[in-house]
Amino acid sequence: MKTTTLTLLVILLMLPHVTLSQSQQQVLTVLVTTGDGAPRSGLTVTVQAENFRETAVTNATGYAVLRQLSPGTYQVTVSLQNIELIRRTISFPETSFIREVAPLSTLYAKVVDTAGKPVPNFFVNLLSPTGLVSVSQRTNSTGVAVFRDIPFSNISSIGGVYRLSTVKQGIIIGSVEKSVEKYVEEVTISAGLVNANFSLVDSQGVRMKLSASLSLRAGNVTESVDVVDGFASVTQLISSAIVGSYNTSLSVKLSNKDVVVYNSLLNIDAYGSFTLSPDVGELVIKVLDPDGNPVKGVGILVGASGYGNFTSGVTDQQGQFSVGIVPLSKVVGDYQLSVFRGRSRIQVEQLSLSESKVIKEVKLTLTKTSFRIVDYTGSPLSSAMLSIKDTVTGRTVNTTIAAGEASADFFPGPNEVSVTYRDRVVFQKVLELSSEPQEIRVTSVNFPLSISVLDSLGQFVEGLRVKVYGDGRELLNTVSGSSPLKITLELPADVVVDVFSGENLLARERRYAAGPEDVQIRFVDMVALGNVLLPIQLLASVFLAAILACLLAAAFIITRSGKQR
Structure with a gap:
């Protein structure tokens, strides 16, 4: 009980001292704002004295509170990412509240090209003399890069004016120095960038609708664009004032190989339009027959030495095939033109292309040969007409056959050959014709x-009347014998064969005969005995009766012999 009383007495004696210490404790409050008076959060506030250091970070309202200070002299600093922005000495607690404006700027850097137009989507680099600040920002759609929280240039750790630069392909294309002294700064960077338009024209200055690849090279700088319908545009090209003249080349595809058709040095140091005249020309093939008439539907194959065949097509109604715009012969050598009918190559020619437009006329050479036309028996066919029709172009040649002989000229290859005899087409077939003589056997004549x-049983029936009609006209009236009846048909015909016994029509056979025919009239239920046809059923009955009679006779003989014994 005495111990408890003593403890309570000690506590009561200490209470006045504790109350006095708490009433004497004070805090240092630091408020940091931006240049426009807004609270600045995220800055580090450090209070230092001998054997003492306390830090705090400004909150969303810009305040930092330091609570461990005792009366005395202190160094107070405000920093951003280890960059000291503010330093001052205070006596505490005489000074217990500090208000500072952070020496930080928002810097707007605008990048423009040689024509003063904004340059979007480019990086701008910002560097302080000491290298302590090094940051990059990309320009927006208006060509402006925004740098925030940039320390003023007069801060000792910064070292003075900043250098701003923009780079393309590793080359500085624009730079400027800027002393940051205000809370909002603006600067303009003039970048050595140009836009250039390129148009392709022929030797006469006429615009060419050519597809090609345009390449610009100057030192380590390379720009490549596609030329579409004779026009190309290159944007944000580094000025020749920085990299020198551009080696400008144009190339086109030939058999999937690049062919350079233009090469020159161009000084491109400002916005401008440039006209290029490549070594190309438009090539059109026009195919004519020996009379100068256009030939449609023939195949064209075009090639060049070292490049192979690179295009093909078919002539139109005017006999033309447009190859398109291709390199001049001084670039790739002469062109080889092959003319085809179907799969048959009928003509080859060389062409030297030396002008901006060439219409190459190819006059086809006809092949002439002789024809020998015979009938089924091999005898010459006379008083007939031979026709040769080109299956591709439709060209038709008609000639008269005399004593089985005829001649005609034609384009080699597949042709439809027909023979007309007595106003009827008796032969028609597609033949592969050449200069070799041709023999045609018309099996539908004679x-x-x-x-x-x-x-x-397949036996010949003799003694029956046989009448043969061809296209309604009687050709034969005779009696059947022990061998086939033979006649010769001059032309194909609807054939009717009638077989009579006396006045009775026993059989009739109809068919169209357009070549050698074997007509069989078979009586499937009859058997010939001499000149008489007997039904199989009747013969079977007679045969069975004979067998029965024989069996009865045998039985009678056997029975009689038994009785005599």
Whole structure:
């Protein structure tokens, strides 16, 4: 009980001292604002004295509170990312509240090209003399790069004026120095960039609708763009004032190989339009027959030495095929033109292209050969007409056949050949024609017709009247014999064969005969006995009756012999 009382007495004696210490404790409050008076958060406030250091960070309202100070002299600093912005000495607690404006600037750097137009989407580099500040920002759509929280140039750790620069392909294309002294600064960087337009024209100055690749090279700088319909535009090109003249070249594709058709040095140091005249020309192939008439539908294949065949097509109604715009022969050598009918190459020519437009006329050479036309028997066919029709161009040649001989000129290759005899087409076929003589056998003229009258066993039936009609006209009236009846048909015909016994029509056969025919009239239920046709059923009955009679006779003989024993 005495111990508890003593402890309470000690506590009561200490209370006045604790109350007095708390009432004497004070804090240092620091408020940091921006140049426009807004609170500045995120800055580090440091209070230092001998054997003492305390730090705090400004909050969203710009305040930092330091609570561990005792009366005395202190160094107070405000820093941004280890860059000391403010330093001052205070006596505490005489000074317990500090208000500072952070020496930080928002710097707007605008990049413009040689024509004063904004340059978007380019990086701008900002560097302090001491290298302590090094930052990059990309320009926006208006060509402006925004740098925030840039320490003033008069801060000792910064070292003076800043250097701003913009770079393309590793080359500085614009730079400026700027002393940052205000809370908002603006600066303009003039970049050595130009825009250039390129148009392609022929030797007459006429615009060419050519597709090509445009390449610009100056030192380590390379720009490549596609030329579409004879026009190309290059933007944000580094000025020749920085990199020197550009080696400008144009190339086109030929068999998937690049062919350079223009090469020159151009000084491009300002906005401008440039006209280029490449070594190319427009090539059109026009195919004519020997009479100068256009030939449609023939195939064209175009090639060049070292490049192979690079394009092909078919002539139109005017006999033309447009190859397009291709390099001049002084660049790739002469061109080789091959003319085809179907798969047959019928002509080859060389062409030297030396002008901006060339229409090359190719006059086809006809092939002439002789024809020998015979009928089925091999005899010469006379008083007939031979026609040769080009299956591709439609060109048709008609000539008269005399004593089985005729001649005609044509384009080599597949042709439709037909023979007309007595106003009827008796032969028609597509033949591969060349200069070699041709023999055509017309099997539908003077061909044999064979007629056989047979019974069910395949035996010839003799003594029946046979009449043969061709296209309604009687050709034969005779009696069947032990061999086929033969006649010769001069032309194809609808054939009717009638077989009579007396006045009775026994059989009729119809068919169209356009070549050698073997007509068989078979009586499938009859058997020929001499000149008489008997039904198989009747013969079977007679045969069975004979067998039965024989069996009865045998049985009778056997029975009689038994009785005699």
